[in-house]
Amino acid sequence: MWSALFFLSLIRIEDISYFKLGEFIRLSIEISQKSDFSFSAEKNAVKVIFKEPLVFEKNNYARKKKVMPFKILVKGAEMTFIFEENFSVARYFVLPFPYKIIIDVSFKMSDIEDILTEGEKRRRPKIILDAGHGGKDPGTTHFNIREKDIALSFVRELADIIRKDRKFELILTRDKDEFLKLEERSGIANAVECDVFISLHVNYTKSSAVKGFEIFYFSKKFSKYALRVAEKENGVKLKEGDIVLFDLFSSYKEESSKKLAEFLKENLKDIGRVNRVEGAPFYVLAGTFCPSVLIELGFINNHEDRRKLISKSFRKAIAEKIYEGVKNFITYQLSYQNSYL
Ligand SMILES: [Zn+2]
Numbered sequence: 001m002w003s004a005l006f007f008l009s010l011i012r013i014e015d016i017s018y019f020k021l022g023e024f025i026r027l028s029i030e031i032s033q034k035s036d037f038s039f040s041a042e043k044n045a046v047k048v049i050f051k052e053p054l055v056f057e058k059n060n061y062a063r064k065k066k067v068m069p070f071k072i073l074v075k076g077a078e079m080t081f082i083f084e085e086n087f088s089v090a091r092y093f094v095l096p097f098p099y100k101i102i103i104d105v106s107f108k109m110s111d112i113e114d115i116l117t118e119g120e121k122r123r124r125p126k127i128i129l130d131a132g133h134g135g136k137d138p139g140t141t142h143f144n145i146r147e148k149d150i151a152l153s154f155v156r157e158l159a160d161i162i163r164k165d166r167k168f169e170l171i172l173t174r175d176k177d178e179f180l181k182l183e184e185r186s187g188i189a190n191a192v193e194c195d196v197f198i199s200l201h202v203n204y205t206k207s208s209a210v211k212g213f214e215i216f217y218f219s220k221k222f223s224k225y226a227l228r229v230a231e232k233e234n235g236v237k238l239k240e241g242d243i244v245l246f247d248l249f250s251s252y253k254e255e256s257s258k259k260l261a262e263f264l265k266e267n268l269k270d271i272g273r274v275n276r277v278e279g280a281p282f283y284v285l286a287g288t289f290c291p292s293v294l295i296e297l298g299f300i301n302n303h304e305d306r307r308k309l310i311s312k313s314f315r316k317a318i319a320e321k322i323y324e325g326v327k328n329f330i331t332y333q334l335s336y337q338n339s340y341l
Contacts, residue, residue, distance in 0.1 A: 011035050013056040013079070014098065019184055020069055023107040024191035027070075027081065028183055030100045037101070041090035046103055048092075050077040083107075093250045093287040095183065097236040102183055102287060104190055125195035125330055126169040127162060128188065130284065131155040132201040132233070132294075135179025140204040140232070142300040147202040148177065150309050154200045154297060157312075158319040167327070168195075182234065182283040189288050196260065196326055197292035199284050201233060202309060203299045211305045212273035214296040215264055217257035218250065218286055219279020226280035229296065234283045254279065256291040256333070263332065264293065264325035271317055272298075272308075291329070295322070 012032035019026055029048070037050045056074045073080040081103070089106040131151040133139035139147025155172060162170045171192050173185045189197040203214060216226060231237055261277045268274050285292045297318065298305030308314040 009052045010055050011050055011052050013054060013074070016072065017181075018068070018070075019187060021188060021191035025069060025083070025105045026183070026187035026191070027103040027105070028100050028181075029079070029103070030098050032099075034096065034099050039092050041087070041105075044083045044086045046081045046083075046090050046105065048079045048101060048103075050079075053077050054079060095250075095283055095286060097234075097238065100183070102187075104187070104287070124167065124169045126171060126192055127326060128171045128173065128192065128194045128197045128290075129155045129158055130173040130185045130189075130197065130199040132199055132284075134174050134177055137179055140202060140300055142204070142306065145300060145306065145310060147300065150202050150297070150300075151200045152177070153312075154315055154319060157315045158200075158322055161319055161323050165323075168330075183286075185284050186286060186288045186292070189290060189292065194288065194290035194292075196330065197285070197288050197290055198322070198326070199282075199292070199294040201294060201296050203229070203296040204232070204301055205299060208299075208301045208303070210275075211299050211302040212275040213265075213268050213298065214275050215261040215268075215277045216282055216285075216294045216296070217254065217261050217277075217279050218282055218288075218292065219254055219258075220251055220281060222280040223278060226276075226278040230280035230282045233294065234281075238281065250281075250286040253288060253291050257285070257293055259332070260291040260326075260329045261293045263329040264295065264322060267321040267325035267328070268318070271321055
């Protein structure tokens, strides 16, 4: 009896993954269950201290990744990551199911506020476009039409327009048919110090009569409908009580993301119905430093929407409207900020 209880209270480190982009590293620590922890960061070390002892089979991990830009030390309930040099910013947020602690470490920025200030002053703001799904994840499919392909076609259309205008720097999370984890996509946005992050997707619902655009931003408050869309895009089921698992930093830019969504609606409504602008816990938007939205471009199982989604001229018209919305938002943001300078 006692031994069973003892084993239940251990936390197993299931996986540790990371990606490095320039002077930025995003760590993702997957653990076996929800657990309270404290976080500290100093010089070149980030420490996560749990309440229960940790189980970490380091050998398994070391075999998988030979060269890592950090060392991992596990002692009792403490896990420490030691980097090769001192960092300037380290922050974290949590994604549930599977329960992951995501840690962003940057080696050049001085603190979060500086990142934002720098973003305001930069001559060319950075737009990050994210084509949903990809590789082994086709997204929603109907009549052999795959969401991952439509999303990528839209991203390419929008990228062409943005590049021609030369007002903004542009970064794509993927420009081919490849799989990326949801937290890698927002990680790229943070690594390049994004100003606007847009993830493009295609919708599906039971009724083939439903059509139109839907625009979402990250929020811990949501309607039942928005939660269903988020679950579909996250690939996991969430219960209302689970939302407390997201921490404050998950919705760091909620207000400005909502504003961006409203600007996009103003432009998109010229060429089609916008069913809703709503918040929900979308994993791909969690923890971004910049205003971030996810656009559902139409319903793949609605005849009219499907016809539009596969039409190049319609994709171009949509992309132009999205770009206008982004430009208006950035102009608004700059003028709003200037009034406080
Ligand atoms: Zn999707």
